[in-house]
Amino acid sequence: MKLILLMAQTVDGKIARHSSHFPDWTASADKSYFARRTREAGVIIMGSKTFDTLKTPLPGRKNVVLSRDPGRVSRPPDLIFTAGPPARLLADLATEGFQEAILAGGMRINSLFAGAGLIDEIIVTVSPRIFGSGLSLFDIPLDLELRMVEVRRLDGDLVLLHYLVRH
Ligand SMILES: NC(=O)c1ccc[n+]([C@@H]2O[C@H](COP(=O)([O-])OP(=O)(O)OC[C@H]3O[C@@H](n4cnc5c(N)ncnc54)[C@H](OP(=O)(O)O)[C@@H]3O)[C@@H](O)[C@H]2O)c1
Incomplete structure (x- = not known):
């Protein structure tokens, strides 16, 4: 099971x-890339705050949402709320037959998986924007070493950076 962090970020x-900022x-090139890549993987993992900005599960993909709120109700097989440990969650997805999963934020859940050493690849699309303040990719101290796989101009001013995480 390969875990790929796929995120859009500003130049800064x-x-x-903020946590409820709708993306x-x-x-549009960014959104199309995200849709295509997540459909290829078939499964997307996100935190409950990110899910709340989307409001509904992304269609055609299994949506796994990290939450400790027992009031959240799963609708298998496409919408699963779980508080399971990240490694177990990935093992369960592998058992279901998924070969890769997309980790799609937000900052808290990215940190949970990165802190456990579970991210294999990182793809960031860099938009020509500056927010000055706000949420970063992660919010814990990390020391990941990366190897670049690809840098590509997606469309106009949008750049895609693709890295492997050295384990
Ligand atoms: N630019 C991008 O590509 C991109 C992608 C994704 C998200 N975002 C943005 O990121 C923001 C949200 O990020 P965020 O960091 O605030 O929140 P988040 O990571 O999406 O979700 C955090 C929530 O996950 C749950 N959680 C945390 N640790 C957990 C654990 N160990 N086990 C189970 N559940 C756990 C908690 O929810 P409960 O209270 O339900 O337990 C927590 O409030 C939004 O503005 C969104 O638009 C941007």
């Missing part, structure tokens, strides 16, 4: 202005 490394600031 922000993923949102309406990314370009």
Whole structure:
């Protein structure tokens, strides 16, 4: 099971202005790339605050949402709320037959998986924006070493950076 962190960020490394900021600031090429790549993987993992900005599960993909709120109700097989440990969650997805999963934020859940050493690849799309303050990719001290796989101009001013995480 390969875990790929896929995030949109500003040039100053922000993923949102605040926890409930709807991601309406990314370009259409960014959204299309995200849709295509997550459909390829078939499963997307996110935190409950990110899910709340989307409001509904992304169609055609299994949506796994990290939450400790027992009031959240799963609708299998496409919407699963879980507080399970990240490694167990990935093992369960592998058992279901998934070969890769997309980790799609936000900052808290990215940190949970990164802190456990579970991220294999990182793809960030860099939008020509500056927020100045806001949420970063992670919010804990980390020391990940990366190897670049690809740098690509997606469309207009949008750049895609793709890295492998050295384990
Ligand atoms: N630019 C991008 O590509 C991108 C991508 C994704 C998100 N975002 C943005 O990021 C923001 C949200 O990020 P965030 O860091 O505030 O929140 P988040 O990571 O999406 O979700 C945090 C929530 O996850 C749950 N959680 C935390 N630790 C957990 C654990 N160990 N086990 C189970 N559940 C756990 C808690 O929810 P409960 O209270 O339900 O337990 C917590 O409030 C939004 O503005 C969103 O738009 C941007």
